[in-house]
Amino acid sequence: MATSQPEAADLSSQARARTRARTRPPQARTPAPDGLPVDLAGRKPSVLLIEDDPGDALLVEELVADSELTMRLRWVRSMAEASDALAAEVPDCVLLDLHLPDVQGLQAVSCIRAHADQVAVVVLTGLAEEHTGLAAVAAGAQDYLVKGRVEPDLFGRAVRYAIQRKQAEQAAVALQASQMQAQENARLERGLLPRPLLRGDGVEAVARYRPGRAQALLGGDFYDIVQSDDGTVHAVVGDVSGHGPDEAALGVALRIAWRTLVLSGITGARQIGRLEEILVAERVRPNVFATLTSLTAAPGARRVRTVRAGHPGLLRRTRDGVEWVEVPAGPALGVVPGGARWPEEELTVPAGASLVLFTDGLFEGHVGRGPERLGEDGLLDLAREVAALAPEPFVDGLIERAEGLAEEQGGLADDVAVLHLRWN
Template structure:
């Protein structure tokens, strides 16, 4: 009954008559807790004479009320404060303990208005003075009490949701990496964009570490699927990669260790991960690249940008225990830079049609901003890809980007 009323109330934009009709059809369930038969009769007459029809049930004590509330929770409790087994504000507290989601309207005597106010302060939604209430006022008070209780519950749920979202955001921000660079001369621009309807952290991941010998290591990867399990797996792979790098384990052995972790941690057997790992010594004009099922990368030299594919092996988890990942040498002339990224950057739709930006489209966008410095180049590229995909709701997949220059 309450659900249908709430749905009807949402249609307020269709006009006031709809809301009035919804109230007229609505019949709330009300539990009267009153030990005096005379006062109970007065309440029954108010219900009978009022425009708002109610499904009224009468019990004489808090014990009977507890039994009733344990079986079926009403929309509202009409509560006398002088019961044989509960007195004053104790009665309000008992009802709230038994069914905190129920609206409570306290019934008081002529000389007990202060007690009624105290009951409202203690959690009741309203109070009525016995013998001083007209049928229409009585029905309106019950209706408003129920509405007020629903509003209070919605506000509490909203606050709890906001607090949880803030805690999740703080946690996810803490899980994003901070580049570990030991010396000057290395310039890094890293960006992370979650896909639409995603949290701050998705299945894409990246990291940058400079080992003790000065070698700069960079990683970009993508766990298949979306959701908290994929995000957790991405974080686990990133942390494992950093640990392996600092332990001096690189190349095919590094990929094998990461695949072992993926197979142990993945929630489903069909989950896999693509990634590309790059290692370069500052001042040298080449980089060592290991690619596991990942697409190519961008190499920027002067005013030119080119798409580069290097030899690689399968995605992690696709051929468990039977894969090999070669290390490829990538020439990087002096003054050049390399950009690693996940496929979310070029898989967004263009306009309203089924066409996607694709690798060629991304390369064209990159060449438009080829003359920009590293940071504006990366930001412009992501912004242009997002703009092209706006007609279909923006980029649906996560995007991780690492732009590196070491010479």
């Protein structure tokens, strides 16, 4: 609102007179009322006043001083100064005049939202501009006040409610984004976690998947098991490096490609080469790689063919206990595209024995509060503690013990996939 120099001087004189006449000392002011947002409890909300007229600025300072809501007020005269102020510190609320030397009207609201969209905005208008205040609210401001028609209590309440409304708006947006992310994660998890395709009773499969830290970040861990028409069992456990929807989507693509290759009769090192081609074509960054262990077991055989690509070892459960097994391996997929070789090895599986495949999230969690991790030896110790259990309680007990050791740091940070196979 433009004001002539005599009018500004008169307003300034009135404001100073009220300042001298005020008898209530600052320390005796009424404390902020209940209803403040939680993050403002115990501190004064900060307010940035953008007003080019010194007289109007003094009137606002008086409203702040007389309001029951104590606040920290900073005054700037233009949008350029406001931009610098917002870059230095983001306030809780902006009091905005729509007639500034470098920006006019609703464009001022747009400028504030462009610089700090999380800030509550209260527009200051003249008596004849109430329609402009309503338009400003429609454009994204939380409220408007008519200059010269605002009492201190109303002023404090307007600022407080504007901050609360903005925070409620942001919370609603965050909740909606969280719900959308959860739905997307659920869709990706359904792709990562298939139903085993078993045609007979020659093998018993138990599969588990646990997202790290309550699905804070979805990873690319995957598994699958397929039994072909002749009874041969094929299984895979893999892990795409990194976390997020891109890695999870790549894990889904690799899992589906693996099943397609198995059903097409392509196994062993040739199969791993095809999976690497798919990874290189689908990954969004050149440094993304994937590790996996794939195995094939003919019906009635006591030896299982395995191919390992940069993946951790596995557990073999027999009547004598549990042991850690590592067969010779090639590099992870995508590390040396087109130049890697993956040896096919045979692993003995005695009658009644089981193989347990898993991703590294199961043993890379921290133990207690320190930097020490569970590690492969620690995981083997946990497996031996539950060695006498049947397959399902064995797998669940193993994961629960690993989670329990990492509880002080919020649980397992990485996703975990486990596949337990027992041949009958």
